[in-house]
Amino acid sequence: MLPGIDLHTHSTASDGTLSPPQLVRAAAEAGLDVVAITDHDTTAGWEPALQALPAGLRLVRGAELSCRWSGVEPSLPLHLLAYLFDPDAPELVAELARVRAARLQRGERIVARLRADGIDVSWPEILAGAGGGTVGRPHIAQALIRAGLVATTSEAFGPDWLGERYRLPKEDIDVFRAVRLVRAAGGVPVFAHPRATRRGRIVPDELIAELAAAGLAGLEADHEDHSPAEREHVRGLAADLGLLVTGSSDFHGTHKTVQLGAFTTDPEAYERIVAESSGVVEVASG
Ligand code: AMP
Ligand code: FE
Ligand code: FE
Numbered sequence: 001m002l003p004g005i006d007l008h009t010h011s012t013a014s015d016g017t018l019s020p021p022q023l024v025r026a027a028a029e030a031g032l033d034v035v036a037i038t039d040h041d042t043t044a045g046w047e048p049a050l051q052a053l054p055a056g057l058r059l060v061r062g063a064e065l066s067c068r069w070s071g072v073e074p075s076l077p078l079h080l081l082a083y084l085f086d087p088d089a090p091e092l093v094a095e096l097a098r099v100r101a102a103r104l105q106r107g108e109r110i111v112a113r114l115r116a117d118g119i120d121v122s123w124p125e126i127l128a129g130a131g132g133g134t135v136g137r138p139h140i141a142q143a144l145i146r147a148g149l150v151a152t153t154s155e156a157f158g159p160d161w162l163g164e165r166y167r168l169p170k171e172d173i174d175v176f177r178a179v180r181l182v183r184a185a186g187g188v189p190v191f192a193h194p195r196a197t198r199r200g201r202i203v204p205d206e207l208i209a210e211l212a213a214a215g216l217a218g219l220e221a222d223h224e225d226h227s228p229a230e231r232e233h234v235r236g237l238a239a240d241l242g243l244l245v246t247g248s249s250d251f252h253g254t255h256k257t258v259q260l261g262a263f264t265t266d267p268e269a270y271e272r273i274v275a276e277s278s279g280v281v282e283v284a285s286g
């Protein structure tokens with residue numbers, strides 16, 4: 001049997017519902033051999049995950065960076081997974097802090113808009129719900145659920161709510177700068193769910209080719225937000241560009257229905273990620 005390698009998961013350090021120690025324990029219980037912790041725009045979960053790492057499980061420390069491509073109008077948000085990078089690299093640290101601050105501002109503005117429309121959600125309560133982790137729309141979704149306005153997180157992402165009507169942009173990291181900074185920090189950048197049309201607009205293949213030339217290492221193909229045809233397209237593009245291909249759950253605890261290990265990465269792709277990293281942060285073994 002192939003080893004279970006899940007390279008995209010979230011904890012309470014961002015918008016997941018399991019704490020980092022709970023996340024690594026759940027990964028071991030799910031039978032995974034390798035798990036990556038990839039919270040949005042933060043490395044705050046790394047240390048607590050490391051401290052709690054169960055025997056036999058390997059931990060890849062990473063993050064999912066909120067990026068933006070300004071090659072089209074309006075500009076497009078996209079997510080870049082970054083693995084095994086130096087968490088103290090000053091420019092990257094500064095960008096992550098800036099994006100987290102931008103997330104706070106955007107969250108507060110979304111809440112102000114909701115309140116202006118008479119919807120009773122409270123920013124301090126949402127902040128408390130995020131528990132000090134990177135704030136995201138899933139935390140606002142919980143407030144909409146508490147207020148009885150929607151039943152589920154995915155309903156809260158519908159067009160009447162956070163998916164469109166109350167969707168506001170945030171100031172993300174320029175994607176070329178992000179790729180450069182991750183590589184400069186010894187890490188390995190992989191484009192998360194690049195073809196997920198069900199999430200909204202997607203970038204053209206030409207941009208992915210430009211990113212590959214700029215240092216992008218891989219593409220996430222197997223992801224619940226990709227249809228079978230989209231997964232095949234991503235695989236073909238990766239083959240054309242010489243990029244590695246990953247598959248991951250993008251687990252968020254109870255904020256999403258997907259389970260740990262629902263999609264996995266081939267050992268060859270995982271080994272390539274490890275080999276391409278500078279070694280400043282190594283895969284940890286429990
Ligand atoms: P944000 O990072 O604040 O823009 O919010 C995006 C996050 O919301 C993603 O990382 C997912 O965790 C979550 N998300 C996006 N779409 C959905 C959906 N349809 N159902 C549940 N969660 C979603
Ligand atoms: Fe998320
Ligand atoms: Fe994502």
Ligand code: ZN
Nearest residue numbers: 008010064250
């Ligand atoms: Zn994610």
